[in-house]
Amino acid sequence: MPRALHSAVLAFINIAAILAGFAAYHLLKPADQITIQVPVAAALSVAAFSGWMAVSCRVAPGRLQASGSKDALWIYALALVWAAVVFVPVHFVTQGYVTAFSNVVALWAFQLIVNAVAVPLGMAAARRRVGAT
Numbered sequence: 001m002p003r004a005l006h007s008a009v010l011a012f013i014n015i016a017a018i019l020a021g022f023a024a025y026h027l028l029k030p031a032d033q034i035t036i037q038v039p040v041a042a043a044l045s046v047a048a049f050s051g052w053m054a055v056s057c058r059v060a061p062g063r064l065q066a067s068g069s070k071d072a073l074w075i076y077a078l079a080l081v082w083a084a085v086v087f088v089p090v091h092f093v094t095q096g097y098v099t100a101f102s103n104v105v106a107l108w109a110f111q112l113i114v115n116a117v118a119v120p121l122g123m124a125a126a127r128r129r130v131g132a133t
Contacts, residue, residue, distance in 0.1 A: 002066045006056070007078030010049050010118065011086055014079065014111055017044035041110065046118045053122035065126065076119045083107050 021041035025033045056064040066075060084104050091099040 002064050003071055003074040003078060005064065006053070006066055006071075006122075007075045008082045008086075009052050010045075010075060010079040010115060010122075011082035011111075013048045013052065014041075014045050014083060014107070014114065015087060015090075017041040017048065018107070018110065020044055038110070042114045042117075045114050046121055049115075049118040049122040050125040053126040054128070057126040066123065067127070072119050072123050075122075076115050079115055079119075080108055080111055083111055 018037070018041045021037035021039075021044070022033075024040045025031065025036040028036050053066070057066075066072070084107070087104065087107055088099055091097075091103070
């Protein structure tokens with residue numbers, strides 16, 4: 001259960017961070033979109049997931065705790081699935097058409113790189129928080 005929850009939260013964080021990065025780009029126009037959006041989204045994803053992991057293990061110790069490389073790999077992999085499952089319908093509802101597959105691939109490319117940093121740091125934040133209790 002914790003793997004599915006943490007991976008879903010990570011996917012939501014990734015999508016929200018990408019949208020926040022897009023908002024930052026709009027504030028800083030005429031800057032190049034990618035040079036603004038990606039670093040903002042990456043930093044927010046890593047920080048928010050680390051915060052989530054630290055808080056979740058404190059709120060429900062044991063039940064929401066993920067530990068070890070096996071949990072980390074499951075969280076990392078399932079976040080890719082959740083992202084597509086969430087992004088495609090949300091895009092359809094908000095834009096009125098099914099997104100191009102290339103948009104899902106771009107989301108996955110972002111996740112593959114950023115979550116390779118976010119998941120280990122989030123797991124470390126959870127371990128530190130558990131050790132502090």
